[in-house]
Amino acid sequence: MRCSALAAVLALALPSFAHAGAPTSLSAAEVPALLKPPAHGVRIIAIWSLDCAYCEANMQALAKLQHAHPREIELVTVATDDIGQSAAIEARLGAAHMGGYPARAYAEASPGRLDFMIDPGWGGETPRTEIIRADGSRQGITGEITETQLDKLP
Secondary structure, eight states: OHHHHHHHHHHHHHHHHHTTTOOEEEOGGGHHHHHSOOSSSEEEEEEEOTTOSSHHHHHHHHHHHHHHSTTTEEEEEEEEEEGGGHHHHHHHHHHTTOTTSOEEEEOOSOHHHHHHHHOTTOOSOSSEEEEEETTSOEEEEESSOOHHHHHTOO
């Protein structure tokens, strides 16, 4: 009896594990909620793209920082690629060991519009790191994040 109950629980849980890194769409209507300051700590948005050479290393550095400060840092990944490429996005996140973090992907005909909504001063280059603090302050970093920048985040 106990084994069949365990098997039933595992069968129900497997689909959620299989899609842990599946991105959800990010539309213009959803950007304000993404950028809303967290109740406490810091939200870090790791913005990347499938054709970005440095994005995986950047995301992994941010994940390491979040793992060291799980109560202070919320990490979200956002692919600037179209949500229609979700299989490729999910595969890349899995290969980078980023499947356990919330993942979003652009869902707009004009990706530049989302870039501008996220940060009007950002030109769309990746990797991009957006830091949003509970006090409402924000910081954007374009390019691979340095150890010095990481040390100043939590």
